[in-house]
Amino acid sequence: MKIAILGYGTVGRGVAQIIEERVPEVEVARILELPDRLTDPRMTPNYQDIVDDPAIELVVECMGGIEPAHTFILQALNAGKHVVTSNKAVVAAHFAEFAEAASKAGVGLLIEASVGGGIPWIASIEKVRRIEDVQSFSGIMNGTTNYIVYSMLKDGADFAEVLSKAQELGFAERDPTADIDGIDVRNKTIISASVAFDVACTQDLPVSGIRNLTKYDLSLFGSRDLTVKLIGRGVQADGRYAVSVEPVAVSTSTLEANVPTNFNLVTLDAPSIGELKFYGQGAGSLPTGNAIVQDILDCVAGRRPTYDFSRGLVYDPAMLHGPYVFRTEATIPGAKFYEPGAVIVDDLTATQARALLDDALKSDPTTFMAAVSANS
Ligand SMILES: NC(=O)C1=CN([C@@H]2O[C@H](COP(=O)(O)OP(=O)(O)OC[C@H]3O[C@@H](n4cnc5c(N)ncnc54)[C@H](O)[C@@H]3O)[C@@H](O)[C@H]2O)C=CC1
Numbered sequence: 254m255k256i257a258i259l260g261y262g263t264v265g266r267g268v269a270q271i272i273e274e275r276v277p278e279v280e281v282a283r284i285l286e287l288p289d290r291l292t293d294p295r296m297t298p299n300y301q302d303i304v305d306d307p308a309i310e311l312v313v314e315c316m317g318g319i320e321p322a323h324t325f326i327l328q329a330l331n332a333g334k335h336v337v338t339s340n341k342a343v344v345a346a347h348f349a350e351f352a353e354a355a356s357k358a359g360v361g362l363l364i365e366a367s368v369g370g371g372i373p374w375i376a377s378i379e380k381v382r383r384i385e386d387v388q389s390f391s392g393i394m395n396g397t398t399n400y401i402v403y404s405m406l407k408d409g410a411d412f413a414e415v416l417s418k419a420q421e422l423g424f425a426e427r428d429p430t431a432d433i434d435g436i437d438v439r440n441k442t443i444i445s446a447s448v449a450f451d452v453a454c455t456q457d458l459p460v461s462g463i464r465n466l467t468k469y470d471l472s473l474f475g476s477r478d479l480t481v482k483l484i485g486r487g488v489q490a491d492g493r494y495a496v497s498v499e500p501v502a503v504s505t506s507t508l509e510a511n512v513p514t515n516f517n518l519v520t521l522d523a524p525s526i527g528e529l530k531f532y533g534q535g536a537g538s539l540p541t542g543n544a545i546v547q548d549i550l551d552c553v554a555g556r557r558p559t560y561d562f563s564r565g566l567v568y569d570p571a572m573l574h575g576p577y578v579f580r581t582e583a584t585i586p587g588a589k590f591y592e593p594g595a596v597i598v599d600d601l602t603a604t605q606a607r608a609l610l611d612d613a614l615k616s617d618p619t620t621f622m623a624a625v626s627a628n629s
């Protein structure tokens with residue numbers, strides 16, 4: 254099969270390398286790049302060279318961002334080309350539109366690499382869904398922030414220093430605020446919930462990140478045998494669902510607490526299979542390239558995942574609640590002493606906690622907030 258790659262950055266190069274070294278049945282015929290980055294005879298800055306070429310059956314989108322990725326994906330689907338993408342921002346924003354276009358054109362839309370890097374997470378959710386509902390999912394879905402927390406704990410490194418290392422290693426987004434403010438996990442949570450629960454997941458979920466995490470915060474939680482991980486989660490029951498993204502203080506004895514470097518750990522729960530955990534590299538050139546090449550091979554073998562978002566689950570933020578710790582100089586209503594400089598509120602929904610954080614940030618812009626895991 255002849256394919257084209259849109260965007261020859263960290264992920265695009267990983268895809269090309271794996272195909273060249275290991276997958277002779279696929280040929281990277283064209284590569285779309287910006288006009289000042291044309292370094293290979295297959296490269297073009299003009300998308301029409303790709304979308305109008307009938308020999309190209311599949312387009313891999315790994316440029317990132319919303320536009321022109323959104324337009325290019327739709328044009329490819331409407332032209333009868335399969336699309337494989339790692340771009341969670343565009344999938345989270347336009348999933349239903351892409352799924353409808355793919356289904357109308359009778360082509361594949363494959364999004365494995367958009368969540369969990371190299372981990373076969375989306376395919377596993379789809380497999381579970383053949384038999385039963387997914388009741389909940391949660392996990393570490395961002396390699397950059399996991400790498401930051403891991404390095405701060407292990408090497409005593411500073412936040413800014415490790416973030417730039419994560420950028421060098423190709424884990425971070427072009428704009429790494431998407432990683433540290435939880436936007437990347439938000440997009441992955443929306444995609445996971447859409448596939449797991451068959452809903453057009455709300456775009457209006459509570460999202461907090463680890464921008465204000467300090468070594469003091471880690472030592473504060475460490476004194477209680479807890480560590481902090483950025484967690485995306487979703488739950489559904491009785492016709493309702495809820496989703497959130499936030500730092501969570503988890504017991505140091507959990508698997509989540511011990512996930513190193515850029516690795517991710519995502520968990521789902523379903524009635525007959527129970528808890529399933531998936532662990533692997535959640536970011537980086539070759540792990541993400543691997544997930545894309547797996548999607549390409551599935552597509553060559555005829556796999557055309559279908560997505561149905563018509564299930565009328567009601568979004569109910571009250572389904573996700575628990576204790577929250579705030580390290581702040583601001584006054585938090587209803588809070589009790591937790592540790593020096595930090596207070597705890599016994600029961601808040603994720604939405605209420607995010608609203609309290611917003612208020613606290615007005616008087617103390619350094620405020621850090623974390624949910625305390627029920628298993629702690
Ligand atoms: N880096 C990683 O570990 C992972 C990245 N992703 C996602 O994959 C996508 C790509 O990520 P990276 O490879 O890290 O980004 P990158 O910034 O390294 O590469 C993007 C490439 O696309 C090119 N590009 C951007 N806009 C273009 C346009 N309009 N026309 C032609 N070329 C254009 C850029 O010049 C660049 O070479 C993003 O959506 C990202 O969120 C997903 C999983 C892991």
Ligand SMILES: N[C@@H](CC=O)C(=O)O
Nearest residue numbers: 395396397424426536
């Ligand atoms: N920036 C992302 C890349 C993969 O999705 C991450 O760090 O996980």
